[in-house]
Amino acid sequence: MSLGQPSSLRMPSFLHGTYSAVHQKTRKEGLRCGEQYLKNSSFPAPLETLVVPPGEVVIAHEVVDFARERPAWRLYMVSHVMSGMSEALDWQNTFPMRDAYEAFFRETPWGALYFATSLEAPRSAERMALRLQAVLRFWETLQSARYLFSSPNAALTLEELMTAACDWAMDAWCPVGEEASVRARLETAAGHMARATREDSIEAIFREMPRALAHARNLKHRDVVAHPTFQRQRLTTLDPLAFERVSGACTSDLLEKLYDWDHELGMH
The missing domain is CATH 1.10.8 (Helicase, Ruva Protein; domain 3)
Structure with missing residues (x-):
């Protein structure tokens, strides 16, 4: 699934709401995805996506989600979708399905960002190259939002979010050129990872x-x-x-x- 480079960030409606509402919606979405995967090894597109207004905050890490009764964008709860899929498969042989789900939704801005910042296993050089390259494809779109990741009081730019989540990748795979932009360092790191012996x-x-x-x-x-x-x-x-x-x-x-x-x- 390729949505190209949309002018504004859109996210599935099941990721917006209070914590309890998103918890219910993501489990339901996971069961829906798991049931379709069982039928034909594919995944349905989200039933509804909504525009994230420019500058609005997206919660990208559970540790900073304190105001759970406040409606918000809860990107980190994609993990609950994946738990719902595993439940649909009765927790049997779930790894191929999870890999397929990642590959499918990495072709969306929100999916690319989730898998790059959540660091779902596996974290091999090959897999991380794919994740970083996916974020880079949607860079302009993802820049329109702000993100909570390491502090509940600090809304981060995309550059700051990727530094907080993936500084290890830049340090390990792009050790020189710290004066370069975050985007340039991620591009270098992803390229080295993709070709790594x-x-x-x-x-x-x-x-x-x-x-x-x-x-x-x-x-x-x-x-x-x-x-x-x-x-x-x-x-x-x-x-x-x-x-x-x-x-x-x-x-x-x-x-x-x-x-x-x-x-x-x-x-x-």
């Missing part, structure tokens, strides 16, 4: 690993797991599927890997 991903991981280590708490073997030689040895021995999971160099994935390595060392 295994060695390219390892180098990106090394650039992002200090941030992951800074967030790691209570590592019993910190000196070992923090050493580049140890990290390279462990990364090079990962099987293709396991390596793909960390190939995007997302901080949370690297943090998880650090804890895995630390636990493994404690077992010997």
